[in-house]
Amino acid sequence: MKVCIIGCGAIGSLFAGHLGRVDDVELWAYDPAQEHVDAMNANGLRLTGLSDVVVKVNARTDPAEIPPCDFGIIAAKTMHTRAAMEATRDIFADGAVCSVQNGLGNEEIIAEYVPRVILGTTFPAGHITAPGVVNHDTGGQTKISPFPDKPASMEEVQRLADAVNRGGGDVVAMEDARGALWTKVIFNSASNAMGAMTRLPHGVACDQPGVRRVMSELVKEGVAVAEALGITLESDPDALIDYGREKAYQHPPSMLTDVLNQRPTEVDALNGGVAQFGEQTGVPTPLNAAIRDIIKGLEYSWREDEWRHLKP
Numbered sequence: 001m002k003v004c005i006i007g008c009g010a011i012g013s014l015f016a017g018h019l020g021r022v023d024d025v026e027l028w029a030y031d032p033a034q035e036h037v038d039a040m041n042a043n044g045l046r047l048t049g050l051s052d053v054v055v056k057v058n059a060r061t062d063p064a065e066i067p068p069c070d071f072g073i074i075a076a077k078t079m080h081t082r083a084a085m086e087a088t089r090d091i092f093a094d095g096a097v098c099s100v101q102n103g104l105g106n107e108e109i110i111a112e113y114v115p116r117v118i119l120g121t122t123f124p125a126g127h128i129t130a131p132g133v134v135n136h137d138t139g140g141q142t143k144i145s146p147f148p149d150k151p152a153s154m155e156e157v158q159r160l161a162d163a164v165n166r167g168g169g170d171v172v173a174m175e176d177a178r179g180a181l182w183t184k185v186i187f188n189s190a191s192n193a194m195g196a197m198t199r200l201p202h203g204v205a206c207d208q209p210g211v212r213r214v215m216s217e218l219v220k221e222g223v224a225v226a227e228a229l230g231i232t233l234e235s236d237p238d239a240l241i242d243y244g245r246e247k248a249y250q251h252p253p254s255m256l257t258d259v260l261n262q263r264p265t266e267v268d269a270l271n272g273g274v275a276q277f278g279e280q281t282g283v284p285t286p287l288n289a290a291i292r293d294i295i296k297g298l299e300y301s302w303r304e305d306e307w308r309h310l311k312p
């Protein structure tokens with residue numbers, strides 16, 4: 001079985017670290033980061049932290065050098081989903097592609113490019129520490145299921161989960177993982193956005209009563225949209241925020257890290273995604289829409305060369 005990781009950064013590498021240990025998996029990776037790809041090809045992909053392993057990955061920056069694959073696992077940031085699928089669509093002309101990204105709308109984009117799609121959400125965390133080296137920060141489950149609009153078969157979903165699990169992963173194949181995905185999205189739309197706007201780590205932000213109140217208001221909007229879509233959440237996202245305070249008090253949400261590094265954020269797929277599905281279902285989401293617009297304004301502030309010369 002051939003599997004290609006699309007975007008082999010932190011999360012993609014955690015999946016590669018599992019699949020690279022399985023004898024009957026031929027593992028490929030597409031990633032535009034030349035230095036990272038060169039390091040993986042020269043020395044293997046090294047995982048540190050919770051995992052301590054080096055695996056062989058056939059990494060490429062040119063998708064034309066990758067053979068047709070049975071499965072893709074996309075772990076590029078959400079703003080790169082379309083470009084990633086444009087580049088790799090031929091690899092999956094008869095394959096199934098699974099998203100393990102955060103946010104909403106990824107599966108809909110993937111479905112424009114490949115015949116079968118697997119929806120997913122993942123809880124482990126990691127970060128790149130050097131080219132070809134990724135630290136596995138925390139463990140957790142991944143949940144995957146056929147994407148209803150363009151489904152992979154349940155047999156394919158199970159086969160992909162089995163392959164990752166045989167390499168030490170923890171992937172649950174489900175009939176419908178939308179509840180798990182939406183639970184995490186609603187959590188992220190509160191924790192990540194408020195972390196990014198206050199520059200406080202998750203737990204510290206939770207301890208500011210006003211900030212915590214806004215988180216709960218963001219959650220309420222997301223829950224109402226999920227309900228309108230007929231999605232049963234896996235758990236209460238507001239309780240997940242409190243759980244996160246206990247387990248990861250000093251954790252900077254990824255959107256805060258992006259803001260501190262003045263990098264584009266995933267706000268369009270998080271608060272923007274909730275607002276977009278809110279519009280579709282007629283559920284008001286003014287707070288999520290406002291957060292999206294403010295964070296987009298913040299991103300623009302970093303591109304001073306585009307606005308410094310402007311006059312009314």
Ligand SMILES: NC(=O)C1=CN([C@@H]2O[C@H](COP(=O)(O)OP(=O)(O)OC[C@H]3O[C@@H](n4cnc5c(N)ncnc54)[C@H](OP(=O)(O)O)[C@@H]3O)[C@@H](O)[C@H]2O)C=CC1
Pocket residue numbers: 006007008009010011012030031032033036075076077078080083084085087100101102103122123124125126127128254266
């Ligand atoms: N990191 C974490 O702990 C967690 C992350 N997630 C989610 O997983 C997804 C991936 O995040 P993460 O692994 O942290 O991100 P990273 O930035 O570590 O990895 C993404 C990789 O994709 C590459 N990339 C950029 N553009 C493209 C493209 N057009 N096609 C293919 N690959 C591309 C990047 O290269 P370059 O660096 O050159 O841009 C990078 O190597 C996100 O949606 C995130 O929210 C979910 C759970 C936890």
Ligand SMILES: CC(C)(CO)C(=O)C(=O)O
Pocket residue numbers: 102122123124125188192252253254255
């Ligand atoms: C908290 C975490 C790492 C959970 O996976 C996350 O999703 C984020 O920071 O964006």
